[in-house]
Amino acid sequence: MNRFLSNATNRIDTKGRVSVPAAFRSVLTRLDVSELYCLQDFVFPAISVGGPELLDRYESQIEALDPFSEEANRLSLLVHGGGVFAKLDAEGRMMVTDFIRSFTGITKEVVFVGRGRYFQLWDPETFEATASKARQERTANGVASA
Structure with missing residues (x-):
């Protein structure tokens, strides 16, 4: 499968590194991703992580807009100003x-x-609270689980 699914919590080591879950590393390997694009999510306090195609997808949206429009400038501010590249080490x-x-x-x-074609980095407490709220809202709206 070439999708990021599920979730896992890992501890940050004393040097500020965290191990990416093996299942996620496997997807990155299958997709031949060696450089990660990390973007501040537009809605949640989370970092979205994917390969260069994630950046390409956003840049395609920007290029479809009038380059002098406020919308293009706002999107570029978020996509470029709120993004960085990262790499995994050998481990x-x-x-x-x-x-x-x-x-x-x-x-x-x-x-x-896991978010399908990309994954996110969350603070554990924030993730649990946000996921719980999403479940409650879904249930309150009368939407049954699949």
């Missing part, structure tokens, strides 16, 4: 940088959350 770890920590509130542990 499959990534650095949890200040860029990640300040936006997410992550301190000691990271929840890796």
